[in-house]
Amino acid sequence: MHPIRGKAAIVGIGEVPTGHYPERSFIDAAVRVGTMAIRDAGIPKEDIDTIIPIGAVANPLDNANLVCSCLVEEMGLGKTAKSNFQVMSGGSSSANSLKTAVALVNSGLSKAVLVLHCDRLGTGIDFEAAITTFSKSSISQEYESPYGFSQLALAGLLQQRYMHDTGTTERQVAAVVESLRKWAGLNPNAMLRKPRTADEVLDSKVISSPVRKRMMNILADGAAAFIVTSAERAGDLTDTPAYVLGMGSRCTNFTCTAQPQDLFKAWGPACMEAYDMAEIKPTDVRVAEIYDAFPTFILISMELLGLCPRGTAGQIVEAGHTSPGGKLPVSTNGAMMAQGHTGAGGGMAILVEAARQVMGKAGDRQVKNTDIVVETASGGVGMDFHVGVLGREV
Amino acid sequence: MAEYKKPLPLITSLSKVFYDGCKENKLLYQQCKDCGEVIFFPKIVCPGCMGENLEWKESAGKGKIFSFTVAYDYAPPEFAGDTPYALAVVNLDEGFSLLTNIVNCDFEKISCDMPVEVMFDPVTPEISLPKFRPVAGV
Ligand SMILES: [Zn+2]
Numbered sequence: 001m002h003p004i005r006g007k008a009a010i011v012g013i014g015e016v017p018t019g020h021y022p023e024r025s026f027i028d029a030a031v032r033v034g035t036m037a038i039r040d041a042g043i044p045k046e047d048i049d050t051i052i053p054i055g056a057v058a059n060p061l062d063n064a065n066l067v068c069s070c071l072v073e074e075m076g077l078g079k080t081a082k083s084n085f086q087v088m089s090g091g092s093s094s095a096n097s098l099k100t101a102v103a104l105v106n107s108g109l110s111k112a113v114l115v116l117h118c119d120r121l122g123t124g125i126d127f128e129a130a131i132t133t134f135s136k137s138s139i140s141q142e143y144e145s146p147y148g149f150s151q152l153a154l155a156g157l158l159q160q161r162y163m164h165d166t167g168t169t170e171r172q173v174a175a176v177v178e179s180l181r182k183w184a185g186l187n188p189n190a191m192l193r194k195p196r197t198a199d200e201v202l203d204s205k206v207i208s209s210p211v212r213k214r215m216m217n218i219l220a221d222g223a224a225a226f227i228v229t230s231a232e233r234a235g236d237l238t239d240t241p242a243y244v245l246g247m248g249s250r251c252t253n254f255t256c257t258a259q260p261q262d263l264f265k266a267w268g269p270a271c272m273e274a275y276d277m278a279e280i281k282p283t284d285v286r287v288a289e290i291y292d293a294f295p296t297f298i299l300i301s302m303e304l305l306g307l308c309p310r311g312t313a314g315q316i317v318e319a320g321h322t323s324p325g326g327k328l329p330v331s332t333n334g335a336m337m338a339q340g341h342t343g344a345g346g347g348m349a350i351l352v353e354a355a356r357q358v359m360g361k362a363g364d365r366q367v368k369n370t371d372i373v374v375e376t377a378s379g380g381v382g383m384d385f386h387v388g389v390l391g392r393e394v
Numbered sequence: 395m396a397e398y399k400k401p402l403p404l405i406t407s408l409s410k411v412f413y414d415g416c417k418e419n420k421l422l423y424q425q426c427k428d429c430g431e432v433i434f435f436p437k438i439v440c441p442g443c444m445g446e447n448l449e450w451k452e453s454a455g456k457g458k459i460f461s462f463t464v465a466y467d468y469a470p471p472e473f474a475g476d477t478p479y480a481l482a483v484v485n486l487d488e489g490f491s492l493l494t495n496i497v498n499c500d501f502e503k504i505s506c507d508m509p510v511e512v513m514f515d516p517v518t519p520e521i522s523l524p525k526f527r528p529v530a531g532v
Contacts, residue, residue, distance in 0.1 A: 156464075216468075
C-alpha cells in the first residue's frame with residue numbers, strides 16, 4: 001500500500017457565493033471562508049499552524065498582503081501559527097496546495113493546514129485589463145504574442161482538434177454547458193443558475209471557432225477554503241472526513257505550442273498514479289469533479305480518467321448521464337462554466353465540491369453513496385494535469 | 395507605411411537569431427548535436443539532454459496544421475480591429491511546432507492536417523513574422 005494513502009483528510013470547507021459582489025471586500029470574503037472552514041471542521045483555531053493562501057491575480061497588492069500573512073493577523077492565528085506561505089500554479093493551485101498540506105501533516109511538521117483562495121476577477125479588475133491579462137500570461141512573448149493569441153484561442157484550438165480526432169459534434173460539446181447549468185441550478189454559490197439548453201448554446205455566436213459565446217466562462221469574485229489534518233486527528237473531529245486516498249500529476253509545458261499533442265500519453269499516467277495510490281479502478285468513481293475552463297476540457301478529462309472510452313464523452317454528456325440524476329455526475333458545482341471563473345480559484349471550487357460530496361454536505365445536489373470522488377485541476381494554458389481521489393473510508 | 399501597433403516579438407539573444415533569419419526569409423530551428431533532439435521554440439539548453447551543443451538549421455517551411463481557430467471577437471485589444479483572423483499550431487516536417495497565423499486562405503476551407511507552407515510578413519523594417527498559407531495545388 002502507498003505509505004500516505006488515506007493518512008490525511010479534508011475535515012472542513014468554506015465558500016462564499018461566486019459572482020459580481022462589488023460591495024464585498026477582498027479581506028471580508030477571505031476571512032469569511034477561512035473562519036467558515038475552521039467552524040465546519042470543529043477544530044480549535046490554535047491547531048491551525050500552517051496557512052497556505054493561493055495566489056490572487058486581480059490586484060497585486062491583495063496578493064502581496066496574502067504573502068505577508070494578512071490572514072494570520074485578521075483571523076487571530078498569530079499566537080500559534082508557524083508558517084504562512086503561498087502556493088501558486090494558476091488553476092492547479094488547489095492540487096498543489098493539497099499535495100503540500102498532505103505532506104506537511106504526514107511528516108508531522110504541521111498539525112492542521114488551512115488552504116484558502118480569494119480573488120475579485122469580477123469586480124476588482126476592469127474588463128479590458130482582464131482580457132489583456134488572459135492574452136499575455138502563459139504565452140511566449142518571443143514567439144506567440146505577435147500573432148494575437150489568447151487563452152480563448154487556446155480553447156478554440158483544443159476543441160477543433162478534439163472534434164477532428166473523435167467525431168464529437170458541436171452539439172455534444174454544447175451539452176456540457178447544459179449539464180453544468182443544471183448542477184449550478186442546485187448550487188446556491190453558483191453564478192449562472194439559469195438553465196441553458198445545448199441548442200441555446202449553439203444559437204450563440206462564434207467567438208473563437210468553434211467556441212461559441214455561451215461556451216465561454218465568466219470572470220467572477222469568489223473565495224473558498226479547506227482544512228487538512230492527519231487521518232488520526234480527523235477521526236476525532238468529524239464523522240465525515242474526506243480522506244485523501246490518491247494523488248497523481250504531470251507537469252509538461254509552459255506554452256500552448258509546446259503542449260503535448262498526445263495528452264493520453266503525456267497526462268494519462270497522472271490518472272493511473274492517482275488510481276494506483278488510491279487502489280481504485282475508474283469504475284469505482286461515483287462522482288467526477290472535473291476542472292473545466294472550457295467544455296472540451298471536461299470531455300477530454302473524462303476520457304483521460306478512463307470514465308468512458310476515448311471519443312465517447314460527448315455522447316455520454318448529451319445523453320444526460322453527467323447531469324443531476326445521471327449515472328456519472330460530473331462537476332456538480334457547475335464548474336467554472338456555471339459557478340464562475342475566479343482566477344486560480346476554479347480548481348479550489350472543484351476540490352471543495354469534491355470534499356463536500358464525500359462529506360455529504362452538498363444539499364440539493366448531494367449524490368448518493370459518494371464513497372469515491374475524483375477531482376482534477378490544470379493550470380496555465382494546460383501546463384499540467386492533476387488528479388485527486390477522495391473517499392469516505394480509508 | 396502606417397505605424398505597426400501590434401505586439402512585436404520580444405528580442406533576446408536567442409530570438410534575435412531566429413528573427414534575423416526571418417528577415418532573410420529563412421525559418422530557423424535548433425538541433426542538439428549531442429542527442430539529435432529537434433528544438434523549438436529556441437532554447438538555451440537542449441530539453442533532451444541539457445547539453446549546450448546546439449546548432450541552428452533551416453527548415454523547408456512545409457508542414458501540416460495540427461489545429462486552428464478563427465478569432466471573431468474578444469481578441470487581445472491590439473488585434474480587435476483585425477478580426478476575423480486565423481491562428482494555428484503548425485507541425486513542421488522537420489519535427490517541431492509553432493504558433494502562427496494562417497493567411498491567403500478562405501477561413502471556411504481551413505482544416506486540421508491541411509498542408510501549409512511558410513511565407514514571411516515584413517511587419518516592420520526589422521521584423522518579419524513567419525505566417526503560413528495553403529500549399530498551392532493541394
Ligand atoms: Zn541534447
